Amino acid sequence: MGAKLIIKEDQILDLKRRMAEHKKKPGPLMPSLHDAQSIFGCVPLEVQKIIADELGESIAKINGVVTFYSRFTIEPVGKHTVSVCLGTACYVKGSQTVLDELSNVLGIKPGETTEDGLFTLSACRCIGACGLSPAMTIDGQVTAQATPAIARKALEALIAEEKGNK
Ligand code: FES
The missing domain is CATH 1.10.10 (Arc Repressor Mutant, subunit A)
Structure with a gap:
């Protein structure tokens, strides 16, 4: 939702x-x-x-x-955008499992925004960081060699930070 x-x-x-x-x-x-x-x-x-x-x-x-055009979105974009590269280099190194993990943590599918408007999850094509694959970004900052555990940790830290801001 x-x-x-x-x-x-x-x-x-x-x-x-x-x-x-x-x-x-x-x-x-x-x-x-x-x-x-x-x-x-x-x-x-x-x-x-x-x-x-x-x-x-x-x-x-x-x-x-x-x-x-990916620059246009149909749904509102959240305060934080979390994106996982599904380009070939990242995909073969397991980026889909990273995306699935983030999807589980946030309870939304790629292309959706959490109900509190804080997070938008998306899948993207090659972001030109193939040497760092699998790559993901949080608010445009690249996380290299992302695993489901690394991705979960990074996202949970941001969620905790947001809770602290309330
Ligand atoms: S395929 Fe993911 S950064 Fe190039």
Whole structure:
């Protein structure tokens, strides 16, 4: 289950205002999606529909673009992003077991965000750190030679830190 996103009326107006500018130039879709991602923190279906209406495009086309580019997300992204590389070099060294372990610790599947909005788990393609495989990142920081035990420890330390912040 993912974190709930509340879309506010003034955010929609902000998006529409920015889109009015983009529509004056060729190729308004990508800048509109970037704006939506930054305003809402993601581009859920509800927002895709607004963009489709504004641009006179089908929602299927907008959805296709959103799901194609990893920089756009359909669900809100958590405060911390935890990502495991499933590129070939990492995969053959067991990165799937690392991802499974993190999934168990967080109780979510890759692509989801914890209900408290703290963690988003994802699988990614090669991040250019094949020499460190299997590689995972927490908030962009690479952990080299990640094992399920190392990954669990790193994540539990962050969870404990978050609890301490409450
Ligand atoms: S395959 Fe994982 S970093 Fe290249």
